[in-house]
Amino acid sequence: MEYDDTETARELAKRVREFVDERVIPVERDYLGDGPVPDEEIAALREEARERDLYAPQIPAEYGGQGLNFRDVLPAFEEAGRSLLGPSAMRIAAPDEGNMHTLELVGTEAQKEEYLRPLVAGEIRSGFSMTEPAPGGGSDPKMIRSEARKEGDEWVIDGHKWWTTQGSEADVLIVMARTDPEAHPYEGTSLFLVPADADGVEIVRDIPHVGGDLLGSSHAEIRYENVRVPEENLLGEKNRGFEHAQQRLGPARLTHCMRYTGMATRALEVAKAYTKEREAFDSSLSEKQSVRFTVAEAETRLHAVRTMVRDAAGRIAAGEEARIPVSMSKVYTANVVQDVIDDCLQLCGGNGIAKDLPLADFYEDVRAFRLIDGADEVHKRVIARDAYRDVEPSAIEGITEFKG
Ligand SMILES: Cc1cc2nc3c(=O)[nH]c(=O)nc-3n(C[C@H](O)[C@H](O)[C@H](O)COP(=O)(O)OP(=O)(O)OC[C@H]3O[C@@H](n4cnc5c(N)ncnc54)[C@H](O)[C@@H]3O)c2cc1C
Structure with a gap:
């Protein structure tokens, strides 16, 4: 195509x-x-x-x-x-790709030299520490409880985070914390560059999870206790952390869509090759109509995904925030790629779950996509809020009775 x-x-x-x-x-x-x-x-x-x-x-x-x-x-x-x-x-x-993008967008020249350049070179690794366990912020980031207060020319950070991808291996962590407890969180939260070896950074544990066998990256629970960083480690503007996170997350959601679309495309390549070679009931599996329909459906849905993501990415490249196209792409892609990979696994029979083929790892890895960077429900909430913005009562004007 x-x-x-x-x-x-x-x-x-x-x-x-x-x-x-x-x-x-x-x-x-x-x-x-x-x-x-x-x-x-x-x-x-x-x-x-x-x-x-x-x-x-x-x-x-x-x-x-x-x-x-x-x-x-x-x-x-x-x-x-x-x-x-x-x-x-x-x-x-991810997460280095999104973190590099944030540094590129809002980092100072000194921060770019210290962190962006070695990150690009692959000399260091990074994490993005936003999500918190209850009662802190998860799907509802307004509930964020981590705080940073200014003492002299230092920031002192206290907080409890989890699901920080690559947190255990990271050299630097981008930490989101409240900097104005009186303000609405969207207007009183900032981002900080925290060296992972700073005093008070404690990796509590790597959360055991589905997937990750091939790459082995951690998703860490981290406590930040009385962590002191110099004033210049504020990333972007004070109290504009949510805005900066949004600048990061919009494109990052789409790059997830792009990479996962590639994963589902490969799963389909494998499943087509397998069903073409394998025979049952006197003919190739690829001749069975239900197999062909499954493949046709997957091709169609992936085409829709590629088209949708291109539209959203084009808007971002043109300088739009594209919040709704990004949310639609994210939630739709996550579900399509999950379904396609699951179908491909089924088409390959027992071999689908064998680790001779890449499908089993794909299957494990893809599940998190419906949760990361905003779960399905959160994106649907955003889409629905927009959908209900301009409802015209006249659409049912003149209808006095609803017929069952
Ligand atoms: C593999 C993985 C990697 C991650 N990496 C990072 C990372 O690097 N940095 C980071 O900060 N975070 C990371 N996260 C965290 C991720 O962003 C959160 O898991 C996600 O935002 C959901 O938050 P939560 O887990 O607290 O779910 P909760 O807030 O506890 O939500 C639970 C469920 O309730 C649903 N829900 C919430 N609100 C509504 C509603 N209004 N109506 C209906 N249903 C609703 C949610 O969609 C979800 O399905 C990662 C998560 C995973 C699984």
Whole structure:
């Protein structure tokens, strides 16, 4: 299927596909069922991505990337997502990708030198610490309880967070905390760059969870107790943390959509190959109508997803916030890719859950997508609020009686 991608975007995506097929998938095969993939293997893939001019296409050239716009990196992100290792190999994996974007948008020059440059180079790792256990903020971020108070020329942070992806491995954590307890949280919360080795940062535990066998990244529960950081570690403007988080989360939700679309596309490639080869009841499985309908349905829904995400990404590249198109893309993509991967697994029979194929890891990994960066229900809430904004009572004007 052809999309309205630019020549630059197509050319990059084609090279990413070759890289993933030739270099990334063989490494993935070696470690399926036997992960996590060691850091040295990821480093070697990154080296090759650099040699092939595929590394960090979303980052400005001055910080070690290729400076492509958000819409032009989209097909490359999809292609990279065909393997769980592809995004890491190209330095476009969450959460570093979103954190680098935040630093690029609102970081000071000094912060960019200290954190963005080594993050792009893959020399350090980062986490984004926003979600809190009850009674703190989860789906409703207004409930955030972590606080930062100013003492002299330092910020002192106290808080309790969890689900900080890569929290245990991170060198720096972006922490969200209230800085004006009197104000509405949306107007009284800020972001801070907290070195992971700062006194008072305690990794309570890595939360045991579904998935992650291949990459092995943690989702950490973290306590911040009396953590002192210098004044200049405020990231962005004081009290504008929610706005900055939104600037991060909008594009980050879409890059998740792109990578997961790639994952579902690969699942379908595998399922089509399997059903074409495998026979039952005197013919290839690919000749059975119910199999063909499942594949047709998956192709159709993935086409809808790709089109939708391109629309939202194009709006973001043009400078729109695109809140509703992003929420619609996020919730729709998360459900489609989950269903498609589940169907593909079924089409491959017992092999679907064997770790000889990548489908079992995809199946485990994809489930979190309906929760991360805003669960389905939260995005539907946003979409519905907008849908009810301009309701016209005249739409039922003249109807005096509802017939059952
Ligand atoms: C794998 C993974 C990685 C993550 N990484 C990070 C990270 O790096 N940094 C970070 O800060 N957070 C991270 N999170 C946290 C994630 O953003 C939250 O899990 C998510 O926002 C939901 O919050 P919660 O878990 O507190 O759910 P809760 O707020 O407890 O919600 C529970 C359920 O209630 C539903 N619900 C909420 N409101 C309504 C409503 N009005 N109507 C109907 N249903 C509703 C929710 O949708 C959800 O299904 C991660 C989570 C996972 C699973």
